Structures are given as C-alpha cells and as structure tokens.
Amino acid sequence: MTSIGLKRLFGAAMIVLAAAAGGTADAQQAQSAPNSQTPAPAQPQPQPQPQTAAAPAPASISAETRAARAKLDGYKADIEQKEAAVQARTMSDTDLQAIRQQIEPIIADIRTVVEEQTPRLDASRQRLSQLGPKPEKGQPEESPDVARDRAEREAAVAELDETQRLGRALLVQAEQLSTQIGDLRRTGFTRALFEQSDGLLSPSLWMSVVQAVPRELRALGIVSGDALEQLRRNTSLGVLLLLGLAIGVAIALYVGRRSIAPRLVRRDRAISDPSRRSRLLAALGVLVLGAGPAIAGSWVVWVAFDSVDIVPSRLEQVGKAMLSGLAFIAFVRALIDAILAPDHTSWRLIPVRDASADRIMSFSVTLATVMVAGKVIEAFNKAIAAALPITVITRAVFALAAALIFAELLRRFAARESQDEACLGPYVPQEVDIGGPLRSLGWFIVALIIGSVVGGYIALASFLVDQAVGISIIIALLVLGIAFADEFIGGSLRGQSRIATTLQANTGLRRRSLEQIGILVSGVARLALIIVAALLVLLPWGIESTDVTGSLRALFFGFNVGDVTISLSSILIAAALFAGGFAVTRIIQRWLNNTFLPATELDAGLRNSISTAAGYVGIIVAGVMAFTYLGLSLERVTIVAGALSVGIGFGLQSIVNNFISGLILLWERPIRVGDLVVVGDGEGYVRRINVRSTEIQAFDRSTIIVPNSNLISGIVRNRVRNDRVGRVLVSVPVPRASDPDQVAEIMRKAALAHREVMSEPNPRVLFKKVTENTIDFDLVCFVDDIDAAGRVSSELYFEIFRGLRKAGIGSPAPAPAPEPEEERGDKAPKAEEKEDEALTLLKDKTPA
Numbered sequence: 001m002t003s004i005g006l007k008r009l010f011g012a013a014m015i016v017l018a019a020a021a022g023g024t025a026d027a028q029q030a031q032s033a034p035n036s037q038t039p040a041p042a043q044p045q046p047q048p049q050p051q052t053a054a055a056p057a058p059a060s061i062s063a064e065t066r067a068a069r070a071k072l073d074g075y076k077a078d079i080e081q082k083e084a085a086v087q088a089r090t091m092s093d094t095d096l097q098a099i100r101q102q103i104e105p106i107i108a109d110i111r112t113v114v115e116e117q118t119p120r121l122d123a124s125r126q127r128l129s130q131l132g133p134k135p136e137k138g139q140p141e142e143s144p145d146v147a148r149d150r151a152e153r154e155a156a157v158a159e160l161d162e163t164q165r166l167g168r169a170l171l172v173q174a175e176q177l178s179t180q181i182g183d184l185r186r187t188g189f190t191r192a193l194f195e196q197s198d199g200l201l202s203p204s205l206w207m208s209v210v211q212a213v214p215r216e217l218r219a220l221g222i223v224s225g226d227a228l229e230q231l232r233r234n235t236s237l238g239v240l241l242l243l244g245l246a247i248g249v250a251i252a253l254y255v256g257r258r259s260i261a262p263r264l265v266r267r268d269r270a271i272s273d274p275s276r277r278s279r280l281l282a283a284l285g286v287l288v289l290g291a292g293p294a295i296a297g298s299w300v301v302w303v304a305f306d307s308v309d310i311v312p313s314r315l316e317q318v319g320k321a322m323l324s325g326l327a328f329i330a331f332v333r334a335l336i337d338a339i340l341a342p343d344h345t346s347w348r349l350i351p352v353r354d355a356s357a358d359r360i361m362s363f364s365v366t367l368a369t370v371m372v373a374g375k376v377i378e379a380f381n382k383a384i385a386a387a388l389p390i391t392v393i394t395r396a397v398f399a400l401a402a403a404l405i406f407a408e409l410l411r412r413f414a415a416r417e418s419q420d421e422a423c424l425g426p427y428v429p430q431e432v433d434i435g436g437p438l439r440s441l442g443w444f445i446v447a448l449i450i451g452s453v454v455g456g457y458i459a460l461a462s463f464l465v466d467q468a469v470g471i472s473i474i475i476a477l478l479v480l481g482i483a484f485a486d487e488f489i490g491g492s493l494r495g496q497s498r499i500a501t502t503l504q505a506n507t508g509l510r511r512r513s514l515e516q517i518g519i520l521v522s523g524v525a526r527l528a529l530i531i532v533a534a535l536l537v538l539l540p541w542g543i544e545s546t547d548v549t550g551s552l553r554a555l556f557f558g559f560n561v562g563d564v565t566i567s568l569s570s571i572l573i574a575a576a577l578f579a580g581g582f583a584v585t586r587i588i589q590r591w592l593n594n595t596f597l598p599a600t601e602l603d604a605g606l607r608n609s610i611s612t613a614a615g616y617v618g619i620i621v622a623g624v625m626a627f628t629y630l631g632l633s634l635e636r637v638t639i640v641a642g643a644l645s646v647g648i649g650f651g652l653q654s655i656v657n658n659f660i661s662g663l664i665l666l667w668e669r670p671i672r673v674g675d676l677v678v679v680g681d682g683e684g685y686v687r688r689i690n691v692r693s694t695e696i697q698a699f700d701r702s703t704i705i706v707p708n709s710n711l712i713s714g715i716v717r718n719r720v721r722n723d724r725v726g727r728v729l730v731s732v733p734v735p736r737a738s739d740p741d742q743v744a745e746i747m748r749k750a751a752l753a754h755r756e757v758m759s760e761p762n763p764r765v766l767f768k769k770v771t772e773n774t775i776d777f778d779l780v781c782f783v784d785d786i787d788a789a790g791r792v793s794s795e796l797y798f799e800i801f802r803g804l805r806k807a808g809i810g811s812p813a814p815a816p817a818p819e820p821e822e823e824r825g826d827k828a829p830k831a832e833e834k835e836d837e838a839l840t841l842l843k844d845k846t847p848a
Contacts, residue, residue, distance in 0.1 A: 064120075065159050068113050072167055075106055079174050086181060093185055100181045107174045114167040121160040128153040193463055198389075199456040200396045208389035219384045223314065231310050239308045246304035250297030257293040257330070264289060267344040277487055279347050283338035283480065290334025291327070298323035314383040321379040325372030332368045335476055336361050349483065356413070363409040367402055371469060374398030396453045399461040403449040406468070410442045463540070471537055478533045485525035493518030574626040581622025589615050612668075654709070658692045661708035665689055671711060671718060676786060678717035679706055719786055725758070726786030728793050730779040731768070732800055735810040740767060740775060746803035747779045753799070756792050758782045 082099050085091075091099075131150050135142060142150070198205035265285035268274075274282075302323050306316065340357040341348045348357065374394070381391050445468055452461035492499045493514045500514050509517075589611050597607040671677060675686045677696065684698035694711060696704040719726070734743050744765040751763035763781035770776075779800075783792050804810075 062156075062159070065163055068117065068163050069166070071113055072110070072163070072170055075110055075174070076170055078106060079103070079170070079177060083173075083177050086177070086184070091184075093188055096181050096185050096188075100178055100185075103174055103178050103181070107171065107178065110167055110171045110174060114164055114171060117160055117164040117167065121157065121164060124153065124157045124160055128157055193460055194457060195459055196456045197392050197458060199454045200393070200400065200458075201454055202456070205389055205393060208387070209393055212387035212390055216384065216386055216390060219386070223312070223384050226312050227315055230312055234308065234310045239310060242308060243304055243310075246301050250301045253293035253297035253300075254326075254330070257290055260289055260293070267341065267347045269344060269346070272346050274346060276483075277491065279349060280480075280483055280487055282347055283341075283349055284484075286341075287334050287338040287480075290337060291331040294330030294334075295327045298327040318376060318379045318383055321372075321376045325375060328372060329365060329368045332473070333361070333365050335473065336364055339476055339480060349480070359409070359412055363405060363412075367405045367409075367469065370398060370401050370405060371465065374402075392458050395462045396458045399449055399458070399465050400453050402465045402469075403446050403453075403461075406442065407446045410439055410446070413439060467537075467540065470540070474533050474536050478529055481529045482526055485522050485529065489525055490518040490522035493521075570630055574629045577629055578622045578626040581618060581625055585615055585618025585622065588618060615667075654707075655692070658708045661712040662690060662692060662694075664712055665694070665708055670721075671716065675721070676719040678719070679704070679711065679714070682706075724785050724787075726783050726789035728757075728779075728781050728783060728789050728796070730781075730793055730796050730800065731776065732779070732797075732804075733771075733774040733776045734804065736770065736773055736775055738775065738809045740777075742807060743775075743777055743804070743809065746807060747777060747800055750796055750799040750803060751779055751781045754792060754796060756783050756788055757796075758784060 082103065086096070086099065128150070131146065131153070134150070141147075198208075265282050267282050302320060305311065305319055311319065336342075339349050340352060340360060342354070342357040342361050345354055352360075374397075377394050377398070378391070380386075381394060445464060449461045449464050452458070452464065491497070493503070494500065500511065500518075503509060503514055504511060592611050592614060593607070597610065600607075602610075665671060671686055671689070671694070673686050673689060677683070677686060679696065682696065682698060682704045684696040684704060686694060687697045687703070688695040689708075692708060694706050694708060696706060698704055730747070732743075732747065744767070747765045748763060751757050752759075757763060758781070761782055763779065766778040766780060768776040768778050779796065781796075783789055
C-alpha cells in the first residue's frame with residue numbers, strides 16, 4: 001500500500017476511533033453522572049441483570065468460566081458499540097460493509113466460546129445424574145456429604161448453563177446486527193439504483209447542463225492551476241527520471257506483449273486438430289501473456305505517480321481510472337483471443353465461425369473502450385466536483401452508447417432465413433453461434449437500458465451496462481475454468497495417462513475406480529467454480545459471501561425445526577458410520593467364507609446361513625450406531641414403526657412384501673441385471689431390479705413387469721446363474737437305411753468345424769431311437785454365450801444338411817430347433833411331442 005493510501009486509511013481509522021471514543025465517553029459520563037451525586041438513603045439498590053453478560057461474576061465461579069464470561073463481556077461491549085453507531089446515524093455503504101466485516105470474526109469467536117462450554121456442561125450433567133434424584137418428602141434425607149456434593153455439582157451445572165445461555169443470546173444479537181447491516185446495504189443499493197432524474201431527452205436536463213457549464217469551466221481552471229502549481233513545486237530531475245523510466249517500462253510491456261505471446265505460445269495453423277489439452281494450455285498462455293504485461297505496466301506507472309506526488313489527490317483518481325481502463329481493455333482482448341482465437345480456427349475452444357469470432361473481438365474491444373472512456377470522464381467529474389446534471393448526462397450518454405454498440409453486435413448476428421431453414425433440416429451445423437434465446441435476452445437488455453436512459457433511471461442504466469459486461473467476463477472465465485477442471489483433473493485420471501498409471505500402480509485402484517474419482521473431483525471443482533462465479537455476480541447486488549456462508553453454515557451445522565435439529569454434518573457423519581460398519585461387515589463375511597468356515601466340517605448350507613446371519617447382524621449394528629449419532633433413540637424408532645404397522649395392517653401388505661422382496665433380491669442377488677430367466681410363461685433378460693418390481697425384457701422387445709414377491713416365493717429358472725455357457729441340441733432324423741456311423745461322423749465334424757462350439761465339453765452325437773422309417777440322432781454341444789445358442793443351432797442344421805446331401809443320404813425331415821438349455825440332459829416334454837409330429841410327416845415324404 002502506498003504512503004498516501006496509508007495516510008488516508010490512518011485518517012479514516014482515527015475518525016472512526018474518535019467517534020467510538022466519543023460514544024464510549026458519553027456512555028461513561030451517563031453512568032458516572034448518578035454516582036457523582038449523593039444517593040438518597042431510601043434509594044433502592046440496583047437490581048441485578050441476569051440477561052446482561054457484563055454483570056459481575058460471583059467469586060465461586062471457576063477460573064475457566066470466569067475467563068469465558070470476560071470474553072463475552074468484551075464481545076458484548078463491542079457489539080453494543082457497533083449497534084449504537086449503526087442506529088445513531090445514516091452510514092455509507094463502505095462504512096456498513098466495514099462494520100459487518102468486523103462483526104464476522106466476533107460471531108466466530110462467540111460460537112467457539114459456546115461450543116467450548118457444551119462438553120463441559122454435558123460432563124457436569126452426567127456427574128450430577130450419578131447421584132440420582134433428590135429424595136421426596138417422607139423419604140430418608142441424604143447424608144451431609146451427598147447433599148454437599150449435590151450442591152457443588154448443581155452449582156457447576158448452573159454456572160456452565162448460564163454461561164452458555166449468555167453466549168447464545170450474544171450470538172443471536174451479533175447475527176441480528178449483521179443481518180440488519182445487510183438489509184440496510186440492500187435497501188440503500190435499491191434506493192440509489194431506482195432513483196429517478198430527468199431523462200436524456202428532457203429539455204430541463206440540457207438547460208441545467210448549459211447553466212452549469214460556466215461554473216464547471218471556472219472549477220476546471222482552478223483545478224488545473226492547482227495541478228500546475230503542485231507539478232512545478234514537486235518536480236525535479238529525479239522525479240522526471242523515475243516517471244520516464246516507469247512510462248518507458250509500461251510502453252515496452254504494452255507493445256511487447258503483442259509479439260511476446262505469439263513467440264512463447266505457438267498456435268500452429270498446420271495442425272488441423274490439436275488435442276484439447278494443447279488448446280487449453282495455449283489459451284492460458286495467451287490470456288496470461290496478453291493481459292499480464294498490460295496490468296503490470298499500468299501498475300508500475302501508478303506506483304510511480306503515487307510515490308512522487310506531483311498531482312493533486314483529486315486528480316489521482318483520474319489517472320488511476322485511465323491506467324486501470326487500459327489494463328481492462330488488454331484483458332478483454334486477451335480473454336477473447338484465448339477462447340475464440342480469431343486468427344487460429346483449429347485452436348478455438350468454442351466452435352464458432354471465423355466471421356463471428358472476428359466480430360465478437362472487434363465489438364468487445366470497442367465496447368470496453370467506450371466503458372473506460374465513460375469511467376475516466378466520471379472520475380474527472382468527481383475531481384472537479386461537477387454539478388449533478390453534468391454527471392447524469394455523462395453517465396446517460398455512455399450508457400446509451402454502450403447499448404447501441406451491443407445492439408449493433410446483435411444485429412450482425414441475426415440469422416438469415418436460409419440459415420434458419422438449414423438448421424431445421426437434417427443437417428445440423430457443427431459451429432455454434434449466438435442462438436435465438438440468447439439473442440432475445442440481449443435485445444431485452446438493450447431495450448431496458450435505452451428505456452432507463454430515456455425514462456430518467458440513469459443509475460439503473462449504468463448498472464445494467466456494468467453488469468452485462470461483468471457477467472459476460474465471469475461466464476467466459478467460468479467456461480475456461482470448467483474446461484481446465486475437466487481436462488486436467490478428470491482427464492488426468494482417465495485413459496492411459498501417466499498420473500493414472502502411477503496411481504494405479506501405487507494404490508492398487510482399478511482404472512475404472514480412478515476414472516470415477518476423477519469425475520467426482522472434477523464435479524466438485526465445477527461446483528466450486530460455479531459458486532464463486534455466482535458470488536461474483538451477486539456481489540454488486542448487495543449479497544456478500546458472508547450471507548451465503550452463513551446459510552451454508554446453518555445447513556451444515558444444524559438448524560432447528562420445532563424440537564428437531566436438522567444437521568447436514570450429522571447426517572453425513574452418520575452415513576459414514578453406517579458405511580464403515582457395512583464395510584467391516586463385508587470384511588468379516590469374506591473372512592468367514594474364505595478362511596474360517598472352509599476350515600470347519602459344516603455343510604455348505606449351514607456355512608451360507610452363518611455368513612448371511614453375520615451380515616444381518618453387522619448391518620443392524622451399523623444402523624443402530626448411525627441412529628444413535630443422529631440422536632434418534634430406539635423409542636422414537638419404535639413409535640415410527642408402530643405407526644407404520646397400522647398402515648401396513650390396513651392394506652400396505654403387498655407393497656411392503658414387494659419392498660422387502662426387492663431388498664432381498666438386491667442383497668442376496670439370486671437374479672442379477674442381464675440374467676436370462678424364465679418366470680412362468682415369460683422368458684427374457686433382466687433389465688432393472690427396483691424395490692417394488694423387476695423389469696424383464698422379452699425376446700419380442702416387450703417388457704414384463706414382475707412383482708418382487710413372485711421372484712422370491714415363486715419358481716424362477718435362471719439360465720445364467722453360474723455362467724453364460726449355453727447348451728445346443730440338434731435333433732436330426734434320417735432314413736432308416738442310412739449308415740449310422742457315417743451320419744454320426746458328419747454331425748460330429750459339423751460341430752467341431754464351427755468356431756463358436758466349445759471343445760470342452762466335447763460335442764457328442766447320441767443315437768436316440770429307431771422308428772419304422774427313420775433313425776434319430778441328437779447332437780449335443782455347448783457355446784460360450786447362451787445368446788448365440790439359437791444362431792449356432794441354425795448354422796449347424798445348415799451344415800449337417802449339406803453334409804448329408806453330399807454323402808447321398810436322404811434329406812432329413814425338418815425338426816424345429818429346441819430352446820437352449822444350460823443343464824446337460826435336460827429336455828422338455830414339448831420338444832418330444834414336436835419330434836413325434838416330425839416323424840409322422842417323415843413317413844409320408846421319406847422313400848423306403
């Protein structure tokens with residue numbers, strides 16, 4: 001901080017301290033005035049105030065409690081002083097913000113004191129509860145030792161409870177004062193924002209400006225004379241050398257940044273499709289090298305001018321506005337160049353047309369230049385104490401100019417009719433542009449700014465211009481930040497990156513787990529960036545981070561709804577306890593299944609029962625731990641269960657039955673998603689297991705909804721319960737005069753030649769039976785995936801038919817392919833009936 005800035009800050013602090021000292025002196029004088037007079041004998045003694053933390057503590061209070069009371073006394077005096085200052089006079093927004101920033105650490109300290117008393121109070125209450133209740137009338141009295149011990153413990157509980165209550169009351173008072181200051185700031189902001197004056201087209205406004213021009217010219221002459229006098233008085237050779245050096249450095253930085261960035265950050269146009277990481281790194285380099293030197297140059301010049309003190313303090317703000325404006329223009333240009341890359345299409349982060357990128361760059365720099373010019377002129381008006389009409393018309397003219405520039409930019413982005421029709425057709429353009437809703441919002445803002453200027457709401461128009469530009473910059477930075485978070489956090493843990501490979505080798509995590517962690521961390525980073533951007537957007541509206549953090553703190557650490565305390569932290573910790581108990585339960589079950597139970601002589605059914613019972617016990621214990629931490633006693637849980645039992649008894653039996661069955665399905669997993677099951681007359685693949693029903697997709701693409709209770713209590717055939725191996729059965733009847741060995745060899749060769757038929761178990765040909773005109777053979781083989789069983793069966797029929805025809809054996813009667821089965825030797829009676837029908841047809845068609 002500069003010397004003059006320190007002087008101003010010190011002077012402001014002295015004024016505040018003087019006002020505070022004056023208020024304190026008045027309060028002390030008011031308290032000492034009655035004491036200076038001789039009190040009347042009949043005057044009563046002052047009554048103690050139990051609700052005031054400043055009351056003197058009894059001598060019997062412990063040292064820790066006395067120290068806590070002393071802290072609360074100091075905090076109370078400070079809060080009451082600030083509260084009196086806020087209520088006594090109208091304060092500026094800056095003063096209100098300063099007081100609120102001073103209150104926040106006080107609130108945190110008071111909350112710490114209150115939290116420190118809680119465990120001590122609980123311990124004192126537990127010690128007191130060990131003595132039991134006091135004896136009632138008619139019962140034997142306590143011994144003197146027990147009575148003395150009870151009195152001491154009751155006194156300890158009372159002093160701790162009183163300290164905690166005083167701290168909570170003071171905490172409420174401080175939070176109310178902070179809320180009051182926030183309300184005052186928002187009220188003042190709204191009042192200033194919607195204050196109406198003469199509009200830009202009002203003749204009276206222009207007449208007032210014309211009348212104020214002679215006065216402003218005289219004020220300008222006086223300020224100029226003061227500036228020249230101070231410049232002549234404080235100028236020396238060393239000062240000129242210092243200023244020349246600073247200006248030279250600034251010019252070198254401003255001019256050099258246009259050539260430094262292209263040399264250090266290479267955007268090769270020959271690379272047609274650079275990686276996203278390369279584009280992001282190039283964008284960051286362009287932003288830093290494009291804006292950094294400009295900001296540094298402005299800062300160097302400002303420090304030099306502020307240190308030599310050659311201009312009046314009122315004109316320093318004009319120079320500051322000019323220097324900061326130049327840095328702002330450079331930053332806007334660098335930001336757009338980093339994201340849109342007008343001269344490098346392939347390195348663009350957002351896919352827009354080249355013409356659109358150039359147009360956005362030119363209009364944005366023009367708009368930033370107009371805004372900077374307006375800010376400089378406003379600073380000059382403040383320096384010469386310009387009349388209000390001149391200030392109003394200056395802000396109105398520049399707000400209107402910014403609105404017209406923005407309107408021209410929107411007009412240039414108006415889509416032609418041919419482009420609109422192309423967008424409605426099958427072709428979807430790959431390059432995005434300013435869409436209809438965004439363009440409509442822009443026109444609405446332009447109309448609102450122009451209407452505010454014409455209607456006399458000049459402050460509102462200037463605020464809208466500043467907000468529109470500020471929000472656009474924040475959104476651009478948010479897009480850039482989210483892209484960096486996704487690429488360098490989530491992308492670093494995805495694929496075969498070096499970080500992912502190192503973490504996988506050192507931590508033992510699976511690659512999919514690393515990808516999920518990367519997605520989760522990048523999501524958290526996204527949420528943090530969005531919250532920061534929202535706070536920056538809401539900051540000019542009088543909503544500070546303290547408001548948001550206060551609400552988040554209340555949500556996280558608990559808020560009361562009646563007699564129930566809802567705390568997100570307690571819920572998260574309880575969930576963590578339950579998850580930890582569940583993980584321990586799983587570890588114990590795995591140890592039982594893999595280590596302990598196999599070493600015993602128990603049968604498999606009893607082992608499964610013991611493992612399942614251990615799992616149920618572990619989950620119940622974990623649930624009890626979680627409920628206990630939440631403060632839910634078993635009595636309340638029993639009451640809730642009793643209330644639910646009434647509803648269950650009146651018609652919720654089926655719903656609860658399906659719900660419990662769904663939990664059993666999800667826990668024991670007799671049926672899993674993707675299994676091929678047969679339930680009644682339906683067969684298909686399990687697609688989803690809900691808590692009430694299960695969705696099964698049949699072969700005709702229809703969905704079968706089966707209640708979970710049917711899957712638990714009914715008979716279900718799971719064809720892929722243990723593995724996905726499928727059984728293929730090919731039944732072939734041939735003429736009775738055929739050679740059985742030759743037929744069996746043809747069928748066996750067809751199975752062995754097929755690439756999807758498993759070699760283990762070996763394909764087998766079974767001589768099924770001999771009829772009057774045919775002999776029947778069954779080919780039994782297996783495939784890796786049951787989904788391919790039907791197709792393999794059809795291909796085997798084709799191949800066997802070709803082999804029989806080539807060998808001169810009569811054409812076998814067509815036999816429908818049986819359904820694939822997973823168990824060896826399993827054949828349904830329906831298949832035998834179909835084979836009998838095929839043999840009947842064969843008698844009429846097959847020659848003797």
